[in-house]
Amino acid sequence: MTKQQLFENILKKRSFLCVGLDTDITKLPKHLLKLDNPVVEFNKQIIEATAEYCVSFKPNTAFYESRGVKGWQDLEQTMELIPSDIFTIADAKRGDIGNTSEMYARAFFNKKESGFDFDSVTVAPYMGVDSVSPFLGFEDKWVILLALTSNNGSKDFQFSLLDGDERLYEKVIKQAHTWANADRLMFVVGATRASELEIIRKLAPDNFLLVPGVGAQGGSLQEVAQFGMNATCGLLVNSSRGIIYASNGEDFAEKARSEAKKLRDEMDVLLDKYLG
Amino acid sequence: MTKQQLFENILKKRSFLCVGLDTDITKLPKHLLKLDNPVVEFNKQIIEATAEYCVSFKPNTAFYESRGVKGWQDLEQTMELIPSDIFTIADAKRGDIGNTSEMYARAFFNKKESGFDFDSVTVAPYMGVDSVSPFLGFEDKWVILLALTSNNGSKDFQFSLLDGDERLYEKVIKQAHTWANADRLMFVVGATRASELEIIRKLAPDNFLLVPGVGAQGGSLQEVAQFGMNATCGLLVNSSRGIIYASNGEDFAEKARSEAKKLRDEMDVLLDKYLG
Numbered sequence: 001m002t003k004q005q006l007f008e009n010i011l012k013k014r015s016f017l018c019v020g021l022d023t024d025i026t027k028l029p030k031h032l033l034k035l036d037n038p039v040v041e042f043n044k045q046i047i048e049a050t051a052e053y054c055v056s057f058k059p060n061t062a063f064y065e066s067r068g069v070k071g072w073q074d075l076e077q078t079m080e081l082i083p084s085d086i087f088t089i090a091d092a093k094r095g096d097i098g099n100t101s102e103m104y105a106r107a108f109f110n111k112k113e114s115g116f117d118f119d120s121v122t123v124a125p126y127m128g129v130d131s132v133s134p135f136l137g138f139e140d141k142w143v144i145l146l147a148l149t150s151n152n153g154s155k156d157f158q159f160s161l162l163d164g165d166e167r168l169y170e171k172v173i174k175q176a177h178t179w180a181n182a183d184r185l186m187f188v189v190g191a192t193r194a195s196e197l198e199i200i201r202k203l204a205p206d207n208f209l210l211v212p213g214v215g216a217q218g219g220s221l222q223e224v225a226q227f228g229m230n231a232t233c234g235l236l237v238n239s240s241r242g243i244i245y246a247s248n249g250e251d252f253a254e255k256a257r258s259e260a261k262k263l264r265d266e267m268d269v270l271l272d273k274y275l276g
Numbered sequence: 277m278t279k280q281q282l283f284e285n286i287l288k289k290r291s292f293l294c295v296g297l298d299t300d301i302t303k304l305p306k307h308l309l310k311l312d313n314p315v316v317e318f319n320k321q322i323i324e325a326t327a328e329y330c331v332s333f334k335p336n337t338a339f340y341e342s343r344g345v346k347g348w349q350d351l352e353q354t355m356e357l358i359p360s361d362i363f364t365i366a367d368a369k370r371g372d373i374g375n376t377s378e379m380y381a382r383a384f385f386n387k388k389e390s391g392f393d394f395d396s397v398t399v400a401p402y403m404g405v406d407s408v409s410p411f412l413g414f415e416d417k418w419v420i421l422l423a424l425t426s427n428n429g430s431k432d433f434q435f436s437l438l439d440g441d442e443r444l445y446e447k448v449i450k451q452a453h454t455w456a457n458a459d460r461l462m463f464v465v466g467a468t469r470a471s472e473l474e475i476i477r478k479l480a481p482d483n484f485l486l487v488p489g490v491g492a493q494g495g496s497l498q499e500v501a502q503f504g505m506n507a508t509c510g511l512l513v514n515s516s517r518g519i520i521y522a523s524n525g526e527d528f529a530e531k532a533r534s535e536a537k538k539l540r541d542e543m544d545v546l547l548d549k550y551l552g
Contacts, residue, residue, distance in 0.1 A: 022376070062372060062379035068390035071383075072348045095400060096338060096369050097427040100298070103338035107347075114344035124371060126402045126422055128429020146402055151373040153404020156451055160438045168433065168444065175432055 001087050001119045001140060003183050003208070007232040009055045009085060014268040016233050017260060018056035018089065018210065020240025021046065021078065022063050027245055029252045039064075039071075042252075043078040046244050049257035053264035056236050057082050058089035058210075076115045087236070088118045089144060089210070095124040095131040102134040109138040120144050122188060122210075125172045129179055136180050143185050144210050147173050147200065150190025173203045182206035186236070194223035201228055212238045214263075221263070225270035233275060239263060277363050277395045277416060279459050279484070283508040285331045285361060290544040292509050293536060294332035294365065294486065296516025297322065297354065298339050303521055305528045315340075315347075318528075319354040322520050325533035329540035332512050333358050334365035334486075352391045363512070364394045365420060365486070371400040371407040378410040385414040396420050398464060398486070401448045405455055412456050419461050420486050423449050423476065426466025449479045458482035462512070470499035477504055488514045490539075497539070501546035509551060515539060 010016050023039050023046075032038040047057065059078060064071035082088055094104040104121070111117035120142035123132055135143045148158055148169040158169040166174075173187060186208040189200055200209065209228055214221050214237050221237060228235050239259070247255035286292050299315050299322075308314040323333065335354060340347035358364055370380040380397070387393035396418035399408050411419045424434055424445040434445040442450075449463060462484040465476055476485065487500050490513050497513060504511050515535070523531035 024379075060372070060376055060379075062370070062376045062383065065383035066379040066386070066390055068383070068392060069345060069348045069352060071390070072345050076345060091372075093370065093372050093400070093403075094338070096336070096367075097425065097429075100336055100338045103300075103336075103342040107338065107341035107344070110342070114342055114347070116344060124369070124400045124402050126400050126433060127369075127425050127427060128432030128434070130427050130429040132429075149373065149403050151403060151406050153373075153406040153408075156404030157402060157444065157447065158404070160436075160444065160447065162436045162438060168436065171433065171436060 003232065006055065006087055006208070009087070010233045010271070013053065013055055013264070014271055015053055015055055015264040016235045016237055016267055016271075017054040017263050018058050018236045018238040019046070019050050019054045019243055019260060020091070020212070020238050021057055021059040021244065022240040023059075023244065024063055025067065027248065029248045029250060031250055037074065037077065039074040040077045043074075044081050045253035046256050047081050049253040050243060050260040051083055051086060053257070053260040054086070056087040056089060058091050058238055060240070061090060061092040079116060079118070087120070090116070090118040090121040093122050093124050093146065095127050097127065098130040098134060101131050102137075105135045105138060109135075109141045120186070122146065125176070129175075132176070132179055136184055141184075143180065145172065145176050145185065145187050147187040148189050148196055150212055154190065170199065170203060173200065177204070182208070186210055188212060189228070194220060194227055197224065197227035201230065205230060206232075206234070208234050208236060210236045210238065214239055221266055221270070225267075225274055229270070229274040231275075233271065237263075237267070279508065282331065282363055282484070285363070286509045286547070289329065289331055289540070290547055291329055291331055291540040292511045292513055292543055292547070293330040293539050294334050294512045294514040295322070295326050295330045295519055295536060296367070296488070296514050297333055297335040297520065298516040299335075299520065300339055301343065303524065305524045305526060307526055313350065313353065315350040316353045319350075320357050321529040322532050323354075323357050325529040326519065326536040327359055327362060329533070329536040330362070332363040332365060334367050334514055336516070337366060337368040355392060355394070363396070366392070366394040366397040369398050369400050369422065371403050373403065374406040374410055377407050378413075381411045381414060385411075385417050396462070398422065401452070405451075408452070408455055412460055417460075419456065421448065421452050421461065421463055423463040424465050424472055426488055430466065446475065446479060449476065453480075458484070462486055464488060465504070470496060470503055473500065473503035477506065481506060482508075482510070484510050484512060486512045486514065490515055497542055497546070501543075501550055505546070505550040507551075509547065513539075513543070
């Protein structure tokens with residue numbers, strides 16, 4: 001999917017919501033556990049209930065890997081259920097030396113070989129340029145690079161001051177600009193640090209930012225839009241637990257739908273306010 | 277596996293060799309491709325041929341993930357073939373926020389749930405303490421943290437100078453000492469930088485170091501032993517392509533065996549020289 005197509009979807013749906021499919025089998029509504037594929041059925045109902053209000057779905061691969069081969073099968077079946085106009089993110093946080101990152105890229109982008117055809121994958125920057133560039137070799141596919149994450153451990157290294165008063169996450173953003181442009185590269189930016197969004201938006205004026213921290217992780221949508229929105233919106237704001245576990249009863253999909261709609265309605269107002 | 281058990285295996289086998297099972301289906305000997313499970317058969321023969329000369333096997337998960345569900349099945353079957361006294365490394369370079377890293381830990385350590393019971397997993401440090409600590413919650417399991425990698429991209433961030441003339445990879449090693457001790461924590465250190473091994477050995481006197489860069493990636497085994505060995509050896513030196521692709525004919529396993537033996541023989545001499 002191109003940046004223009006993504007932006008058009010945002011305008012059409014009045015939403016920059018990404019729904020995180022972090023599906024934990026131990027948290028599913030009990031009535032689903034009788035089924036052969038409870039995770040797939042759960043995801044199917046979540047996708048059908050929320051697709052109208054979001055522009056992206058983001059399965060976190062860890063939740064599927066934790067169940068081994070069966071989990072990987074569930075992820076494959078889940079991806080078949082997502083409408084083709086919705087931007088898909090493999091939240092996998094991969095990254096290795098060149099020939100290995102090439103294998104990871106094929107795992108998520110080369111459907112013929114792996115069964116998966118995601119639009120994008122999250123990538124960790126620690127190993128530098130050749131750990132990222134193989135993902136950029138696939139046409140119309142995106143890298144979403146970890147810059148500033150929303151967890152406590154982000155303080156350990158991401159805020160380290162380098163020569164010249166530059167923080168590590170700032171260097172990551174600057175350096176990554178030499179690898180790809182905003183048509184192929186997004187950044188992960190934790191929304192609990194809305195004040196840093198201003199800095200990041202200066203460093204990455206044109207890139208989409210994937211903001212994972214609204215909802216359970218505690219960010220404010222209002223601040224994210226105020227400091228993060230650019231002329232093509234430039235934001236994908238994720239909510240996982242707040243939507244998919246809004247209820248653990250038989251009404252889970254209906255409740256997920258109303259939580260997604262609530263966020264969409266807020267986003268609609270914010271798009272009006274900051275984008276016009 | 278405990279550190280003591282690993283050290284005893286090293287002394288018994290006179291080897292600190294790790295064989296990397298980076299099995300690429302496009303590089304297999306042609307005669308195997310007729311089989312139902314060429315990757316598993318290849319791995320089986322490599323494991324049988326080299327187990328005598330190595331103390332560890334390290335499948336790189338990317339090579340399996342690139343083939344989707346089938347690759348994940350092949351990895352599961354491969355792990356069943358590894359003798360129980362051999363230290364297994366999931367070279368997966370994972371790392372995410374706490375509740376997600378917990379899922380990754382279960383993916384590699386919780387056999388009942390995922391089918392996998394690795395002794396260790398490689399973890400990326402960028403997201404800090406809570407991305408690493410969930411892996412440490414599993415008894416007798418190890419984290420192998422990326423410190424200094426052997427690829428070109430390592431220059432992008434790992435060598436960045438922080439306040440007080442400390443490089444990022446040095447800070448990673450220091451900080452990680454506050455998370456776990458040398459009984460649970462190893463570091464990945466690229467062997468192409470033997471000069472840095474001296475610095476790293478000072479920062480991590482007791483930890484095992486996983487050195488991935490000998491062979492195709494170009495490090496010198498002699499220098500690695502000279503600067504890296506400690507009182508309990510403290511080294512796992514990996515070779516992947518140099519062993520598993522030593523021949524792509526019908527003699528591939530035999531050639532792999534003789535390459536592994538050659539490295540074991542060199543290691544035997546080095547253990548004598550530096551450990552006595």
